[in-house]
Amino acid sequence: MLWLWGINVRYFERAGVRYDVCFSSKDQKYLLNSRQIFQSAGLATTVALTSSAVFCVHCLLQQDQAASLHPPLMYACILALLLLPWDVAFKETRMFFSTTFFRVATPYREMSWADFLLADIITSLAKPLSDCERALCHLLSGPVMLPSSTDQMCGSSSWIIPAGLSLPYIWRLCQCIRTWKDTGNTGQAFNALKYSTAFPVIILSAINFQVSDEDWNKFWKPLWLIAAFLNSAYSYYWDIERDWDIAFFTSPSDQKWMGLKKPVLKDKLQYSRVFYVYLMLSNLALRLAWVYKVSPHLRQNLLTVLIFTLLEVFRRFQWIFVRIEVELRKLQISRPELGQLVPAPPPKEILSADELMPI
Numbered sequence: 001m002l003w004l005w006g007i008n009v010r011y012f013e014r015a016g017v018r019y020d021v022c023f024s025s026k027d028q029k030y031l032l033n034s035r036q037i038f039q040s041a042g043l044a045t046t047v048a049l050t051s052s053a054v055f056c057v058h059c060l061l062q063q064d065q066a067a068s069l070h071p072p073l074m075y076a077c078i079l080a081l082l083l084l085p086w087d088v089a090f091k092e093t094r095m096f097f098s099t100t101f102f103r104v105a106t107p108y109r110e111m112s113w114a115d116f117l118l119a120d121i122i123t124s125l126a127k128p129l130s131d132c133e134r135a136l137c138h139l140l141s142g143p144v145m146l147p148s149s150t151d152q153m154c155g156s157s158s159w160i161i162p163a164g165l166s167l168p169y170i171w172r173l174c175q176c177i178r179t180w181k182d183t184g185n186t187g188q189a190f191n192a193l194k195y196s197t198a199f200p201v202i203i204l205s206a207i208n209f210q211v212s213d214e215d216w217n218k219f220w221k222p223l224w225l226i227a228a229f230l231n232s233a234y235s236y237y238w239d240i241e242r243d244w245d246i247a248f249f250t251s252p253s254d255q256k257w258m259g260l261k262k263p264v265l266k267d268k269l270q271y272s273r274v275f276y277v278y279l280m281l282s283n284l285a286l287r288l289a290w291v292y293k294v295s296p297h298l299r300q301n302l303l304t305v306l307i308f309t310l311l312e313v314f315r316r317f318q319w320i321f322v323r324i325e326v327e328l329r330k331l332q333i334s335r336p337e338l339g340q341l342v343p344a345p346p347p348k349e350i351l352s353a354d355e356l357m358p359i
Contacts, residue, residue, distance in 0.1 A: 006037035
């Protein structure tokens with residue numbers, strides 16, 4: 001996700017989008033430019049790949065004891081990179097990220113825009129975070145190279161898997177409730193309801209490991225399908241109508257588009273209209289794929305789970321472009337002294353891969 005955030009920022013820099021004003025003036029000084037983000041992502045990736053490669057070598061040489069040291073060492077190195085007290089590797093930004101993550105995980109205080117953005121991104125990373133939770137459980141409760149010995153405590157039938165998947169949605173739900181309480185904005189209550197629809201999907205999926213196949217197919221599976229449909233449909237509606245401010249379901253237009261009501265877009269758009277149509281279509285498909293990610297009973301095929309997890313991360317990456325645009329539009333209205341914040345797209349200009357990710 002850090003690589004993709006770097007691409008987001010690189011585009012904003014090249015297109016003259018002042019995305020930084022979405023953040024509070026206090027937080028803006030901690031934001032990195034795209035080159036610095038790529039450097040940070042490269043460092044974290046190097047640590048992870050190096051550890052994984054050495055782990056594989058030890059496994060091939062049947063050196064299980066040496067191999068068992070690498071998972072905890074990798075987690076320790078990444079944590080050390082984040083919390084390193086010395087003034088290296090963008091210390092202030094690392095501390096800002098750590099503090100923001102702590103605020104997200106303890107959502108009882110007034111929220112900043114950075115808190116909301118990070119919490120939204122974390123919901124897309126629920127599966128990787130759950131995997132980290134499972135890995136740490138194995139590390140703390142038994143031999144690393146013999147995971148079967150801790151399957152009852154850390155395996156798919158354990159309560160820690162649905163609990164880990166639920167945490168990001170609990171955090172985001174609490175943020176919405178707190179904002180509703182502070183501002184009286186009823187829209188935040190409906191946003192909280194959206195996040196609450198994730199819990200039936202996770203819980204009903206976890207029940208699959210506790211009941212017989214016959215009971216699952218006859219009773220629990222239909223309930224899970226209904227819960228998954230409701231969550232995907234509600235989330236898709238919220239993405240289009242609220243996060244992206246595109247009038248599609250509530251469109252007053254009688255014009256038709258592909259047999260459906262034509263979506264109503266703003267007069268002055270930052271991107272081409274084709275891009276918004278693509279986002280609506282791709283987001284629908286990727287929202288349905290999300291169900292696979294948060295359903296523990298669908299995890300038997302590890303490659304498929306990896307692909308769906310990456311697709312959800314990509315969905316969040318492209319979601320950010322329009323979410324930033326909408327926030328800047330709101331700021332243009334509430335703070336006119338900031339001037340023009342949403343530039344029109346340059347005619348027929350497409351950024352090359354080299355411009356997005358400079359070497």
